[in-house]
Amino acid sequence: MSHPHRLTPSHQLPLWGKRILITAPRTYASRLAQQIVDIGGLPILMPTIETCWLEDYTDLDRALQQLDRFNWIAFTSRNGIDAVAERLDRLGLSPSALTNCRSIAIGRDASRLTELGIRADMVPTEPSPHGIAMELSGVADIASQSILVPVPQVVDLREPNIVPNFIAALENLGMNVTRVPAYTTRRSLPNRYEIELNLVCQGQIDAIAFSSSAEIESFIRTIDSPHDYAGCAIACFGPYTAANAKRLGMQVAIVSEDYSSFAGFARSMAEFFAPSDGRNP
Helix, strand or coil: CCCHHHHCCHHHCCCCCCEEEECCCHHHHHHHHHHHHHCCCEEEECCCEEEECCCCCHHHHHHHCCHHHCCEEECCCHHHHHHHHHHHHHCCCCHHHHHHCEEECCCCHHHHHHHCCCCCCECCCCCCHHHHHHHHCCCCCHHHCEEEEEEEEEECCCCCCHHHHHHHHHHHCCCEEEEEEEEEEEECCHHHCHHHHHHHHCCCCCEEEECCHHHHHHHHHHCCCHHHHCCCEEEECCHHHHHHHHHCCCCEEEECCCCCCHHHHHHHHHHHCCHHHCCCC
8 A cells, every 4th residue: 555645745744743642542543643644743642541351251252152143243343353353262263253143343343354354244334333223224124133242341431322322223123132341441540641631731732633432531531621622623533422522511623524444534634734724824
């Protein structure tokens, strides 16, 4: 894959000189950071949440040992795919066990299944859990079918409404839903980020990029006052994250219309800061 921006003088790149604070967990942050670097931005990493293994895998292991009981397995994140792959390996099962049911992945997450040798049976047009429910609503006899949904276990944060709404939508279709924790999402320790927080408070950050609702809540709990980030453009990866940011009192300036990949998110920030908009000197 070519990167024409790397041959362009730095000052001509779309995000030249813009400091973008990334709050995604490190498993995602590096991918978004690279997209920002490729178009001239200066990513600053401050993961406000982290993902890690569960303490107890009993429920997930039981489900994975009986995958033929399910018609579908729906992955709401790349982390869910990685966690399931890890547990299959620990159980002595091949990733091909996932072919015992039909798999669903969102956007570019489907490529992770491909790396495991599995072709996603469904990749919804809208890259979101809501998009999965919409796509399944068009499947014949869906009300009689069962679905396994590996999701994060949220610790020290309120669970964002994305997954509960998704589960409710599946149940409204009449599906038999088995929700199992696959990994842990928890708040990062705020005392790690004194330097980054000072940059925010000093007005040295041009935009804060949120890729999930949990990142937003953790950030708000970390910062002293909304005034501390008033000079930063709030950027959200898709409309669902943006809706939750607004619900939590943030003024959202950037919403990525293409939320199937971080490339689209980086482009949305570049468009916001484009000179033709009169925002960039």
